Amino acid sequence: MKKVYLGVGHGGKDSGAVGYIVEKDVNLQMALACKEYLEANGVEVKISRTSDIDKELTQRINECNEYNPDVAVDIHNNAGGGDGFEVYHTLGGGTGKILAQNIEEEIKAIGQNSRGLKTKRGNNGDYFGFIRCIKCPSIITETVFVDNKADASQADELHEQKTFGQAIAKGILKTLGVNSENKPVTESKPVQVVENTYSYKDFVGDVQKSCGAKVDRIAGSETLSKTVTVSRYKNNRHAVVKPIQRYLNVLGYTEVGYVDGIAGEKFEKAVNRYQKEVLHYKKTDGEITKGNNMWKSLLKLI
Ligand SMILES: [Zn+2]
Numbered sequence: 127m128k129k130v131y132l133g134v135g136h137g138g139k140d141s142g143a144v145g146y147i148v149e150k151d152v153n154l155q156m157a158l159a160c161k162e163y164l165e166a167n168g169v170e171v172k173i174s175r176t177s178d179i180d181k182e183l184t185q186r187i188n189e190c191n192e193y194n195p196d197v198a199v200d201i202h203n204n205a206g207g208g209d210g211f212e213v214y215h216t217l218g219g220g221t222g223k224i225l226a227q228n229i230e231e232e233i234k235a236i237g238q239n240s241r242g243l244k245t246k247r248g249n250n251g252d253y254f255g256f257i258r259c260i261k262c263p264s265i266i267t268e269t270v271f272v273d274n275k276a277d278a279s280q281a282d283e284l285h286e287q288k289t290f291g292q293a294i295a296k297g298i299l300k301t302l303g304v305n306s307e308n309k310p311v312t313e314s315k316p317v318q319v320v321e322n323t324y325s326y327k328d329f330v331g332d333v334q335k336s337c338g339a340k341v342d343r344i345a346g347s348e349t350l351s352k353t354v355t356v357s358r359y360k361n362n363r364h365a366v367v368k369p370i371q372r373y374l375n376v377l378g379y380t381e382v383g384y385v386d387g388i389a390g391e392k393f394e395k396a397v398n399r400y401q402k403e404v405l406h407y408k409k410t411d412g413e414i415t416k417g418n419n420m421w422k423s424l425l426k427l428i
């Protein structure tokens with residue numbers, strides 16, 4: 127059985143590049159979709175993380191070498207104002223370069239432009255640790271630029287992230303000489319990422335940041351006064367939607383669904399249950415109103 131190691135760039139405290147989308151989150155969804163696709167086609171996969179946790183590069187490298195796969199891919203997204211996909215392989219070329227070519231081909235096939243195959247030289251050969259220190263052929267993919275609005279918009283929805291992950295998988299399968307016809311059975315189901323590591327303080331900090339309050343991770347009247355009304359109908363794509371979705375998940379209101387930054391029906395459902403159970407509202411309204419009790423409750427100010 128062929129074996130693949132998937133490194134998921136960043137995670138936990140290290141969010142990676144942040145722009146119109148957050149790199150660590152997008153990397154994870156792409157990698158999970160890639161894993162699912164590879165496994166559906168009979169490949170064994172080890173993935174560096176399946177939730178939003180810290181996993182440093184050195185840990186990924188050690189884990190990968192211990193696993194001893196046929197190939198390894200570290201999944202990232204880019205920043206710096208460029209446009210398009212790029213992939214790094216070793217200065218030595220070989221299977222790593224073929225892998226990079228095969229993935230590039232699949233990425234182009236789904237409509238993303240490519241900046242090409244790249245190498246980077248450092249003092250000890252390859253610059254990137256993931257390529258230099260890993261014993262099997264290894265590459266680093268950079269799918270879109272998170273800080274380029276148009277480029278990022280191609281990967282700001284879950285189904286798009288999955289399509290990119292599957293394209294990476296197809297390139298890997300081609301390199302391994304494995305048939306890539308099988309579609310994962312769970313393909314249409316969104317992957318629910320339960321983030322146990324997201325704390326109350328993280329939430330407060332994210333609310334402060336997204337609402338333009340002073341960021342000290344301590345909630346008070348200033349934070350409350352900067353909050354905005356969020357519902358299916360108001361500010362439903364505001365930057366604060368993501369932290370709310372994340373935090374409601376942690377609190378057990380998992381019906382809020384995937385953390386996609388869009389307040390829709392699921393969001394409303396979770397808010398209604400919270401209002402009923404925590405705030406004992408007789409009539410729920412599905413809205414987190416600026417400065418109101420639900421905000422106070424989430425921020426632990428009542
Ligand atoms: Zn990265």
